[in-house]
Amino acid sequence: MTTGTDGHGRVSVARGYPLAAVRGLALALVSLPGAVVCFVAAVVSIGLIPIGVGLVTTPYVLRGVRAFADLRRVLAAEWGGVRIPRAYRPLPKDANPWGRTFGMLGDPATWRDLLWLPVDMTAGFVTALLTAALLFYPLEGLAVAAGLWRVLPDPWWYGFVPVSGQGTALAAGALALALLAAGHVGALRVLRAHFLLARAVLAPGGSELAERVRVLTETRRDAVDTSAAELRRIERDLHDGAQARLVAVGLDLGTVEALIERDPAQARELLARARQSSAEALTELRELVRGIHPPVLAERGLGDAVRALALRLPVATEVNVSLPGRADAPVESAAYFAVSEVLANAVKHSGADRIWVDVHREEGRLRITVTDNGRGGAAVGAGSGLAGVERRLGTFDGVLAVSSPAGGPTLVTMEIPCG
Amino acid sequence: MRVVLAEDLFLLRDGLVRLLQAHGFEIAAAVASGPELTRALAEEEPDVAVIDVRLPPSQTDEGLQCALEARRRRPGLPVLVLSQHVEQLYARELLADGSGGVGYLLKDRVFDAEQFVDAVRRVASGGTAMDPQVIQQLLARRSGKDRPLARLTPRELEVLELMAQGRTNAAIAARLVVTERAIAKHTANIFAKLGLEVSDDDNRRVLAVLAYLDHGR
Numbered sequence: 001m002t003t004g005t006d007g008h009g010r011v012s013v014a015r016g017y018p019l020a021a022v023r024g025l026a027l028a029l030v031s032l033p034g035a036v037v038c039f040v041a042a043v044v045s046i047g048l049i050p051i052g053v054g055l056v057t058t059p060y061v062l063r064g065v066r067a068f069a070d071l072r073r074v075l076a077a078e079w080g081g082v083r084i085p086r087a088y089r090p091l092p093k094d095a096n097p098w099g100r101t102f103g104m105l106g107d108p109a110t111w112r113d114l115l116w117l118p119v120d121m122t123a124g125f126v127t128a129l130l131t132a133a134l135l136f137y138p139l140e141g142l143a144v145a146a147g148l149w150r151v152l153p154d155p156w157w158y159g160f161v162p163v164s165g166q167g168t169a170l171a172a173g174a175l176a177l178a179l180l181a182a183g184h185v186g187a188l189r190v191l192r193a194h195f196l197l198a199r200a201v202l203a204p205g206g207s208e209l210a211e212r213v214r215v216l217t218e219t220r221r222d223a224v225d226t227s228a229a230e231l232r233r234i235e236r237d238l239h240d241g242a243q244a245r246l247v248a249v250g251l252d253l254g255t256v257e258a259l260i261e262r263d264p265a266q267a268r269e270l271l272a273r274a275r276q277s278s279a280e281a282l283t284e285l286r287e288l289v290r291g292i293h294p295p296v297l298a299e300r301g302l303g304d305a306v307r308a309l310a311l312r313l314p315v316a317t318e319v320n321v322s323l324p325g326r327a328d329a330p331v332e333s334a335a336y337f338a339v340s341e342v343l344a345n346a347v348k349h350s351g352a353d354r355i356w357v358d359v360h361r362e363e364g365r366l367r368i369t370v371t372d373n374g375r376g377g378a379a380v381g382a383g384s385g386l387a388g389v390e391r392r393l394g395t396f397d398g399v400l401a402v403s404s405p406a407g408g409p410t411l412v413t414m415e416i417p418c419g
Numbered sequence: 420m421r422v423v424l425a426e427d428l429f430l431l432r433d434g435l436v437r438l439l440q441a442h443g444f445e446i447a448a449a450v451a452s453g454p455e456l457t458r459a460l461a462e463e464e465p466d467v468a469v470i471d472v473r474l475p476p477s478q479t480d481e482g483l484q485c486a487l488e489a490r491r492r493r494p495g496l497p498v499l500v501l502s503q504h505v506e507q508l509y510a511r512e513l514l515a516d517g518s519g520g521v522g523y524l525l526k527d528r529v530f531d532a533e534q535f536v537d538a539v540r541r542v543a544s545g546g547t548a549m550d551p552q553v554i555q556q557l558l559a560r561r562s563g564k565d566r567p568l569a570r571l572t573p574r575e576l577e578v579l580e581l582m583a584q585g586r587t588n589a590a591i592a593a594r595l596v597v598t599e600r601a602i603a604k605h606t607a608n609i610f611a612k613l614g615l616e617v618s619d620d621d622n623r624r625v626l627a628v629l630a631y632l633d634h635g636r
Contacts, residue, residue, distance in 0.1 A: 282526075295473075295504045299472070314559060
């Protein structure tokens with residue numbers, strides 16, 4: 001992705017050789033102790049979670065690890081032209097230590113950081129040091145050839161050349177020049193390799209992204225299909241229902257106008273019919289509105305909407321709600337219709353005589369469970385109402401889990417992220 | 420009889436004012452929002468308040484909240500709540516204080532002026548006016564096979580339904596075209612079958628029936 005153009009690469013190789021070596025040296029000096037300290041601190045802190053201390057320290061340690069990795073991301077971009085994407089999940093601002101710790105530990109990016117630390121203290125350190133060595137080792141060779149050999153112990157091994165006199169010193173100088181040439185060509189590449197190595201470990205995997213794209217494409221198509229079908233249904237209902245009835249009302253009133261003096265009795269009859277039609281139109285509109293966005297949901301939010309829903313069921317239903325504040329309207333609506341569908345399913349198929357609904361919010365997720373004491377055997381199969389619920393929730397990255405052994409009980413769990 | 424009216428849609432407010440005035444009510448105040456309603460209820464001391472559930476500025480159940488708050492401050496203040504939809508949840512909240520003088524009707528019920536005005540009067544005199552839809556939902560929920568309601572005859576169920584709406588024996592008799600004595604007999608049978616205590620007070624009787632239907636005692 002970030003290989004850069006060949007021409008540009010050569011120019012920077014020529015110019016950046018000594019600079020790359022100095023940077024390599026700096027990286028080697030930082031990466032080994034930095035990675036070791038971070039890694040040890042992280043392992044110890046996570047190890048201390050069971051006794052509680054780790055709950056407090058882990059978020060700080062992991063934040064330190066992130067800062068260390070972030071520094072490498074910046075250097076990778078500036079020194080090597082390698083962009084390492086940063087993909088940490090946002091943490092809720094008001095989370096407690098428990099939420100922060102497990103929020104961070106639940107993030108795959110955290111585990112990539114921790115995996116990268118041992119890689120950095122070994123292979124990362126070696127590649128950084130090699131970059132430095134490609135400049136400093138030839139310089140030593142040249143110094144030896146220039147006369148430094150006289151003060152060095154005899155024999156002084158330079159590479160594979162045992163230096164013991166001016167002749168072998170010159171051979172060492174020749175080797176140094178060869179290394180210098182190699183460094184000229186390779187130093188920046190080795191430095192780049194160091195950053196590419198970091199990217200290979202730190203960047204979210206390609207397959208993960210591809211999977212995400214696949215899921216998004218699918219749920220978006222579902223969402224578009226569903227809403228188009230909904231609009232068609234609403235249009236049909238209005239057209240055949242309320243609209244037609246209002247036309248009839250207008251017609252009747254027109255006739256009443258003509259009849260009012262000639263035939264008051266029939267006029268009164270028509271008036272009654274007009275009133276009846278308008279009442280029916282209202283009833284239909286009310287049902288339609290309930291299907292689009294239930295009034296209680298608009299007036300009171302999800303908790304009371306689910307309570308009102310439960311009161312309409314023919315099965316005794318207990319509702320428990322613990323929701324601080326209100327979620328976004330689309331999330332509330334999706335959750336409401338999901339619960340509504342699951343409850344309808346339970347009433348229709350389970351044969352249960354008790355249902356329990358629990359709605360609560362924890363760590364930025366809306367969690368709803370519906371339990372019934374019916375005969376079980378529910379499944380998220382094609383054509384079942386639950387498949388529709390799964391699709392509906394999918395649009396919001398929500399998930400549906402069904403546990404329904406034959407003989408019951410059935411437990412349906414839904415989770416929707418809600419910021 | 421002095422009425423405070425709260426309805427945000429001009430056409431409906433205007434229509435209700437006309438309707439009530441035509442039937443001899445005095446409109447003490449006709450307001451269009453929650454804060455105005457709270458002020459009018461405190462200042463006008465009306466005999467009855469007719470309130471739309473959904474009111475500005477919040478466009479939530481502000482009218483209902485105002486009504487409940489006003490009844491907390493002045494227990495038994497007669498309120499008739501109107502809505503485009505009826506919910507048992509709201510009915511339960513209105514009935515919770517057990518002091519009567521409560522109405523909860525669909526807006527459609529104003530189509531039948533006589534019945535609507537009758538409901539306003541009933542509420543103003545401390546009675547109850549529950550929408551038939553609320554009662555039907557309650558009955559549907561409590562009419563399983565092995566429930567006490569299954570022991571009622573169809574006629575008794577009919578009487579129970581009308582009684583739960585808040586109607587007096589006389590009104591029920593007129594509606595079913597029978598004598599008041601026949602209704603009194605049905606009522607006694609219903610109370611015996613459901614194990615409720617008989618009360619001569621119409622209003623207390625209605626509240627007992629509603630409580631029975633909602634919670635099964």
